[in-house]
Amino acid sequence: MVINGPNLNLLGIREPEYYGNRTYDDLVMSTREAASELGCETEFFQSNHEGDLVDYIQKAYFDHYDGIVINPGAYTHTSVAILDAVKAVKIPTVEVHISDVSSRDDFRQISYIREACIATVMGKGFDGYVDAIRILLEELA
Ligand code: DQA
Numbered sequence: 001m002v003i004n005g006p007n008l009n010l011l012g013i014r015e016p017e018y019y020g021n022r023t024y025d026d027l028v029m030s031t032r033e034a035a036s037e038l039g040c041e042t043e044f045f046q047s048n049h050e051g052d053l054v055d056y057i058q059k060a061y062f063d064h065y066d067g068i069v070i071n072p073g074a075y076t077h078t079s080v081a082i083l084d085a086v087k088a089v090k091i092p093t094v095e096v097h098i099s100d101v102s103s104r105d106d107f108r109q110i111s112y113i114r115e116a117c118i119a120t121v122m123g124k125g126f127d128g129y130v131d132a133i134r135i136l137l138e139e140l141a
Contacts, residue, residue, distance in 0.1 A: 001042075001059070001067070001068045002043065002044045002070075002129065003046075003056050003057065003069070003071070004024070005046075005053055005072040005075050005076075006047070006048040006049075006075065008027075008073055009024050009046050010024075011023050011024045011098075018099040019098050019099060027126050028044045031129045032044070034133070035133050038130075038137060040133055053075065053079075053085075058085060058089065060089060065091060066091070066136070067094070067133075069094050069129055069132040069136065070095060070117075071097060071098065071129075076097070076111050076112065076113060079112055082112065083113050086113060087116045092118050092140065094118060094132035094135050094136055095111065095120040095121070096120075096121050096132045097120075098124075098126065099122070100123030101122050101123075118135065
């Protein structure tokens with residue numbers, strides 16, 4: 001399950017200096033293709049709403065998904081609810097950020113979700129999602 005949080009639907013429009021020029025649809029297509037070459041089936045979900053992201057983390061549990069790749073967007077830095085959801089479902093989860101958040105604003109240095117994730121990938125653009133899937137496949141092997 002590949003979950004993207006707020007404003008990631010605006011990829012291609014928002015701050016290209018951080019997120020590049022390609023769109024959310026490009027992200028879905030290129031990640032799905034790379035995942036399928038790795039033998040992995042993916043479902044994608046994006047929402048601007050915190051509770052929807054929690055619902056999809058829970059859906060990953062109820063529908064027996066093997067792993068979660070999540071870019072919670074700005075909720076990375078604020079959401080205890082998303083942290084609690086990942087802790088609750090105990091599904092191996094990798095946190096992804098398109099930009100290198102470690103070199104950005106102070107408020108982006110906090111990640112609530114990180115402690116519940118097996119790894120964090122940041123600053124690798126769209127390729128970071130494929131790296132995250134590789135990490136999950138290694139974990140699950
Ligand atoms: C982001 C980084 C966050 O700080 C920001 O709020 C986002 C995107 C990234 O992918 O680099 O929305 O998660």
